[in-house]
Amino acid sequence: MEVSANTPAVVTGGASGLGAATARAIAAKGGKVAIFDMNEEKGTALAQELGGVFCKVNVTSDEEVDAGFAKAREAHGQERILVNCAGIGNAIKTVSRDKQSGEIKIFPISAFDFVIQVNLIGTFRCIAKSAAGMMTLEPLSEDGDRGAIVNTASVAAEDGQMGQAAYSASKGGV
DSSP states (O other): OOOOTTOEEEEETTTSHHHHHHHHHHHHTTOEEEEEESOHHHHHHHHHHHTOEEEEOOTTOHHHHHHHHHHHHHHHOSOSEEEEOOOOOOOOOSEEEOTTTOOEEEOOHHHHHHHHIIIIIHHHHHHHHHHHHHTTSOOSSTTOOOOEEEEOOOGGGTSOOTTOHHHHHHHHHO
């Protein structure tokens, strides 16, 4: 799908890094960008720079994702593009040994779960909600295309680093 003037787009994790670069690239082609992010200060500033809209969204929350899509659609119409860049990582070894006591410590499952919730389940949550909205649109082509969804994975899915078990697993799922 080609981005053209006024193409509505949503970029999760759009306030910084790859997400911000993606939002800028879409806006440079004339797209109308909605930025979903937790960082209100950076997200608002970037949305103003691009003539877009900022939506404070935690992708682990159905309510916040729904509210974000509602705000984005009110501002720009039903998105035809979703780019999922929202993600986190942590650098915690699966097991470690305390150098003083010799005690073996195990990576907390809650920390693993949080990375999975954001990177994998949050991505799917946004995919499902955006795809449902795209289904209401008229096709752009004879093939029935109504839009495009792009998900950001990582080489870490196949070439993980020490301390990156949760990140690697989540990106492998994406």
